[in-house]
Amino acid sequence: MSTSLAWDERYGGGAFQFGEAPNLFLLEQAHRLRRGMRALSVGDGEGRNGVWLAEQGLEATALDWSSVGLAKAQALANRRGAGITTVVADLSRWDWPEKRFDLIAWIYVHLPPEDRAAACAGVLRALAPGGLLVMECFTPAQEGRRSGGPKDPSLLWSRALVEQHFAGLEVLALLEGAVWLDEGPRHQGLAEVVRAVLRRPG
Numbered sequence: 412m413s414t415s416l417a418w419d420e421r422y423g424g425g426a427f428q429f430g431e432a433p434n435l436f437l438l439e440q441a442h443r444l445r446r447g448m449r450a451l452s453v454g455d456g457e458g459r460n461g462v463w464l465a466e467q468g469l470e471a472t473a474l475d476w477s478s479v480g481l482a483k484a485q486a487l488a489n490r491r492g493a494g495i496t497t498v499v500a501d502l503s504r505w506d507w508p509e510k511r512f513d514l515i516a517w518i519y520v521h522l523p524p525e526d527r528a529a530a531c532a533g534v535l536r537a538l539a540p541g542g543l544l545v546m547e548c549f550t551p552a553q554e555g556r557r558s559g560g561p562k563d564p565s566l567l568w569s570r571a572l573v574e575q576h577f578a579g580l581e582v583l584a585l586l587e588g589a590v591w592l593d594e595g596p597r598h599q600g601l602a603e604v605v606r607a608v609l610r611r612p613g
């Protein structure tokens with residue numbers, strides 16, 4: 412079972428487990444970003460995505476239940492001269508603010524079904540009208556590949572799960588298939604993912 416302590420342990424060394432560069436799909440959404448947007452990167456780990464969002468001029472908050480990961484995120488932000496706010500919290504139990512964020516990044520966060528439902532309800536609550544959700548996660552087709560992802564299949568995402576949890580959001584992009592990952596030591600090689608860009612109407 413995944414726990415915050417297990418992630419603290421993984422993040423304990425000096426190396427960045429998923430690299431220091433942002434996730435490629437998030438990077439490809441740069442044209443949708445505007446300076447001053449309020450961004451939340453959930454399960455931000457060592458901060459590669461949250462710090463990049465801050466560098467684009469967004470007001471970035473990085474949330475993760477690993478304090479070790481977020482300490483590295485803060486150090487990465489300091490090193491790159493970017494300002495981020497870090498929040499150590501379990502995203503299935505967080506007191507999600509209402510209509511607060513113009514962008515939520517959900518990159519490779521895999522939760523047990525009940526926690527996933529709670530966190531998705533939180534995302535729906537926290538997106539401001541017109542706000543975007545950008546997501547990339549592994550699908551069941553990833554099983555057996557060595558390019559990353561959880562071993563427990565109940566944690567995996569799919570296009571159908573995205574549609575189910577985020578019904579009510581407008582779909583700007585929603586794709587399931589194979590991509591090539593080159594993201595630090597933990598995400599290397601061909602991988603099966605779902606990618607989505609969704610927008611809260613309004």
Ligand SMILES: C[S@@+](CC[C@H](N)C(=O)[O-])C[C@H]1O[C@@H](n2cnc3c(N)ncnc32)[C@H](O)[C@@H]1O
Pocket residue numbers: 413415418429434453454455456457458459460474475476477480500501502503517518519520521522526
């Ligand atoms: C595979 S890592 C991805 C990290 C980061 N999003 C990235 O792409 O570099 C998954 C992250 O989700 C975090 N996480 C998992 N379950 C969580 C939960 N219930 N609450 C908060 N963070 C969680 C882990 O601590 C870890 O940092």
